[in-house]
Amino acid sequence: MSRRNGHWFVSFLVDDGAVTPEHHAGAPVGIDRGVAVAATTSTGDFHDREFITPGEAERYRRLQHKLARAKKGSRNHARVRAAMNRTMGRVTARRAGFCAQSAHQLTTRHNVIVLEDLRTKNMTASASGTMDKPGKNVAQKRGLNRAILDKGWHRLELALRNAARYTGTEIVLVNAAYTSQTCNVCKVVDAKSRKSQAVFACTACGHQAHADVNAARNILNAAGLAVSACGDLGVGRSVKQEPSGPREAVPDQPVLAGIPRH
Numbered sequence: 001m002s003r004r005n006g007h008w009f010v011s012f013l014v015d016d017g018a019v020t021p022e023h024h025a026g027a028p029v030g031i032d033r034g035v036a037v038a039a040t041t042s043t044g045d046f047h048d049r050e051f052i053t054p055g056e057a058e059r060y061r062r063l064q065h066k067l068a069r070a071k072k073g074s075r076n077h078a079r080v081r082a083a084m085n086r087t088m089g090r091v092t093a094r095r096a097g098f099c100a101q102s103a104h105q106l107t108t109r110h111n112v113i114v115l116e117d118l119r120t121k122n123m124t125a126s127a128s129g130t131m132d133k134p135g136k137n138v139a140q141k142r143g144l145n146r147a148i149l150d151k152g153w154h155r156l157e158l159a160l161r162n163a164a165r166y167t168g169t170e171i172v173l174v175n176a177a178y179t180s181q182t183c184n185v186c187k188v189v190d191a192k193s194r195k196s197q198a199v200f201a202c203t204a205c206g207h208q209a210h211a212d213v214n215a216a217r218n219i220l221n222a223a224g225l226a227v228s229a230c231g232d233l234g235v236g237r238s239v240k241q242e243p244s245g246p247r248e249a250v251p252d253q254p255v256l257a258g259i260p261r262h
């Protein structure tokens with residue numbers, strides 16, 4: 001049992017007997033996790049939603065000011081704190097729902113999902129393009145900005161791994177530097193090719209694409225996988241996949257229920 005944001009939660013652990021399938025009929029996909037759009041796929045799908053409403057953001061901002069004026073340890077301080085937690089609780093729940101839904105869709109469609117390793121992702125992206133200009137209230141506003149900008153990158157990865165146990169999807173992490181500056185067609189790296197948040201236009205070959213889709217394709221390529229699901233895929237078990245051909249007989253191998261592959 002746990003208590004979070006003014007609500008009690010009861011958790012049950014249930015063995016549903018489900019086994020992870022060995023074969024998946026889908027094709028590989030690369031995913032770019034961004035600030036403007038939560039997740040963009042190499043196939044051009046955008047997964048995003050608003051996690052905090054403008055009204056909630058405004059209310060949260062007001063509560064932050066109230067909290068700053070309230071005496072620490074006072075009942076008023078605790079009351080304001082609780083109100084802030086309730087607001088953020090709704091935001092957190094929305095984010096969790098979004099991640100679970102996206103993960104379900106993506107693992108149902110794809111046999112391999114390639115993500116950028118977040119430890120190597122350029123995190124400064126989240127520091128630019130914020131709604132606030134640097135000023136004296138930066139520290140105070142940081143909490144809210146974090147809530148607005150937080151697209152649930154890590155939570156999406158966890159949700160994908162969880163959903164993948166039911167579909168047999170393989171989750172691959174790649175160290176993909178310069179994915180947003182590399183042309184997916186001619187592979188030339190140039191920061192100037194990234195015209196804006198959304199537009200990629202290669203300075204070398206003229207290739208144009210949505211910047212996040214271009215990045216997602218580079219992420220897919222970084223795992224040694226081709227953008228289109230042809231028969232010449234580069235790595236691992238995906239070579240054995242036959243997306244459009246007849247299913248092979250699945251070898252009778254024991255698979256432990258609910259055990260992640262990684």
Ligand SMILES: [Zn+2]
Pocket residue numbers: 183184185186187188202203204205206207
């Ligand atoms: Zn190019």
